[in-house]
Amino acid sequence: HQIEQDLGAAILSGAVEAWFQPQVMLDESGIIGFEALVRWHHPQLGPIAPPDIVQAALATHQSDRLTGTIAKAACQLLQRLPGMGLPHATVSINVSPRELSVYSVVDLIDSIVKRHAIDPALLEIEITEEALLDTDMIGDQLARISSSGYKLAVDDFGAGHSSLTYLTGLKVDRLKIDRGIAAGVTSSRQSQNIVSALVGLGQSLSIDVLVEGVETPEDAAALQELGCHTAQGYFFARPMPPERLDNWIAERP
Ligand code: G
Ligand code: G
Ligand code: MN
Numbered sequence: 001h002q003i004e005q006d007l008g009a010a011i012l013s014g015a016v017e018a019w020f021q022p023q024v025m026l027d028e029s030g031i032i033g034f035e036a037l038v039r040w041h042h043p044q045l046g047p048i049a050p051p052d053i054v055q056a057a058l059a060t061h062q063s064d065r066l067t068g069t070i071a072k073a074a075c076q077l078l079q080r081l082p083g084m085g086l087p088h089a090t091v092s093i094n095v096s097p098r099e100l101s102v103y104s105v106v107d108l109i110d111s112i113v114k115r116h117a118i119d120p121a122l123l124e125i126e127i128t129e130e131a132l133l134d135t136d137m138i139g140d141q142l143a144r145i146s147s148s149g150y151k152l153a154v155d156d157f158g159a160g161h162s163s164l165t166y167l168t169g170l171k172v173d174r175l176k177i178d179r180g181i182a183a184g185v186t187s188s189r190q191s192q193n194i195v196s197a198l199v200g201l202g203q204s205l206s207i208d209v210l211v212e213g214v215e216t217p218e219d220a221a222a223l224q225e226l227g228c229h230t231a232q233g234y235f236f237a238r239p240m241p242p243e244r245l246d247n248w249i250a251e252r253p
């Protein structure tokens with residue numbers, strides 16, 4: 001496996017990097033945060049899909065090095081955000097369910113956050129909903145994310161792993177509604193009803209709700225109509241390298 005073979009050197013050389021996708025208020029009132037997404041342009045194979053990078057890291061026992069690289073880039077962005085006029089914006093990183101049972105993700109992130117003197121409340125950890133179903137195995141790690149002061153987001157919420165019981169046992173800060181749901185929001189009554197229900201769920205549990213995959217102005221308007229306040233998607237911005245964020249922010253109306 002070429003990817004597995006080359007991953008270690010690519011992490012060391014900086015070829016494996018974090019790009020960032022903005023998260024915004026649907027009423028255009030501002031930027032609330034950024035999601036870090038791994039990117040690797042392999043010299044022979046071209047761009048490697050993030051799930052393949054994550055898989056290769058697991059297979060070669062380098063998940064901690066991969067997540068460490070992304071967390072470090074997230075902290076570097078957090079250090080710059082006050083100077084970019086966004087002192088309260090959060091930065092989120094994705095943590096794969098499987099790595100939670102392999103090493104102490106919280107210890108790793110703690111050491112990076114301390115080194116950068118970052119407020120942990122500005123760093124959000126995204127875990128897919130699927131992972132939260134098996135809290136017996138990783139419940140301790142998840143509880144430590146919150147007790148250490150980090151924000152916890154449930155990623156791909158509503159993508160098909162429907163058990164809500166974990167919401168009663170964990171301190172969840174944000175539900176990230178799967179982009180499959182946003183896709184139907186202008187055309188399907190069903191999708192609209194689901195979005196309304198999820199917004200209500202978030203309100204009653206005091207959990208922020210962010211809709212992913214907003215691709216058109218029509219999606220954005222429909223979601224706002226349904227009571228959503230925050231979103232992420234190609235309509236607002238694609239993921240971009242951190243050095244491009246300054247211009248993107250400056251050019252926003
Ligand atoms: O960036 P893109 O949409 O291609 O990402 C595809 C998938 O890979 C998403 O589910 C995303 O959560 C995941 N992903 C992206 N970056 C990372 C990362 O740094 N770590 C982990 N574990 N998953 C990531
Ligand atoms: O699973 P997760 O939510 O982490 O995945 C985020 C992925 O979704 C990123 O790889 C990003 O490139 C992709 N993405 C972000 N916005 C959009 C969008 O508006 N449409 C689609 N199709 N993908 C998006
Ligand atoms: Mn995510």
Ligand code: NA
Pocket residue numbers: 155156157176177178179212
């Ligand atoms: Na998601």
